Amino acid sequence: MQGRLGTVYRGGAGQWTWALHRITGIGVFLFLLAHILDTALVAFGEEAYNRVIAIYTTPVVKLFEIGLAGMVLFHALNGVRITVIDFFPRTARYHKQLSYAVVILFFTLMIPATFFMGRSILKSL
Amino acid sequence: MATSTRAPVHRRPPARDRASSSLELWTWFFMRVSGLLLLFLVLGHFTIMHFLDGGVDRVNFAFVAGRWASPFWQTYDWLMLFLALLHGSNGMRVIVDDYVRRDAARAFAKATLYTTAFVFLLIGSLVILTFDPAAGGASILPGP
Numbered sequence: 559m560q561g562r563l564g565t566v567y568r569g570g571a572g573q574w575t576w577a578l579h580r581i582t583g584i585g586v587f588l589f590l591l592a593h594i595l596d597t598a599l600v601a602f603g604e605e606a607y608n609r610v611i612a613i614y615t616t617p618v619v620k621l622f623e624i625g626l627a628g629m630v631l632f633h634a635l636n637g638v639r640i641t642v643i644d645f646f647p648r649t650a651r652y653h654k655q656l657s658y659a660v661v662i663l664f665f666t667l668m669i670p671a672t673f674f675m676g677r678s679i680l681k682s683l
Numbered sequence: 684m685a686t687s688t689r690a691p692v693h694r695r696p697p698a699r700d701r702a703s704s705s706l707e708l709w710t711w712f713f714m715r716v717s718g719l720l721l722l723f724l725v726l727g728h729f730t731i732m733h734f735l736d737g738g739v740d741r742v743n744f745a746f747v748a749g750r751w752a753s754p755f756w757q758t759y760d761w762l763m764l765f766l767a768l769l770h771g772s773n774g775m776r777v778i779v780d781d782y783v784r785r786d787a788a789r790a791f792a793k794a795t796l797y798t799t800a801f802v803f804l805l806i807g808s809l810v811i812l813t814f815d816p817a818a819g820g821a822s823i824l825p826g827p
Contacts, residue, residue, distance in 0.1 A: 601821035
């Protein structure tokens with residue numbers, strides 16, 4: 559499909575997982591940089607570290623942590639799918655089923671995680 | 684009558700032959716191996732910090748001091764730092780190669796990326812390896 563954005567092919571599961579893998583990868587990388595800096599505050603003493611790390615216990619940031627869990631989990635499960643197909647090329651025949659397995663596993667783990675982390679938000683309100 | 688045809692299975696040559704250079708083959712392999720290690724390291728880290736006794740509400744200076752008193756958790760956290768930064772910045776390198784088309788802009792983006800990764804690896808390593816709660820945070824910094 560030739561459009562305003564250049565070439566966009568109307569892919570199925572393969573294209574969506576590819577796009578999501580990039581988006582979640584960038585998101586997790588940016589968080590990694592922030593997280594290295596906030597953790598580095600332990601070098602500047604108890605007061606500085608505790609003041610900044612307490613931000614993680616506020617409701618809005620806890621909501622963001624659920625999103626972070628989702629990004630990490632999708633990237634991890636989809637990365638396993640990619641690795642399986644790359645190391646065992648015969649499994650490429652079942653790439654769609656593997657994509658569905660990623661989605662099913664993602665929700666199986668994310669639903670209880672969201673429930674658990676959501677309960678923690680309600681407690682800190 | 685419609686007949687269904689199965690899409691031909693294209694036999695891709697092995698990655699060894701597709702790789703444009705030995706660096707690309709090496710990073711391809713590194714991404715998969717580090718990714719598998721990070722799956723356990725990062726999901727383990729997230730589980731400890733968010734799901735086990737008290738979750739993120741119990742994380743403070745004393746908690747970190749207790750953990751980094753153990754060489755096991757120091758090693759765990761340093762390995763996670765090292766692999767995550769390399770895996771992440773290599774992923775970003777691929778994305779820069781894909782989308783930053785102008786040579787000068789691409790060189791600048793990559794230089795920024797590599798510098799950032801190196802500086803953050805240095806900061807993170809120093810923080811983990813020189814951590815000393817008795818000295819107020821770090822043995823290389825003057826105490827409060």
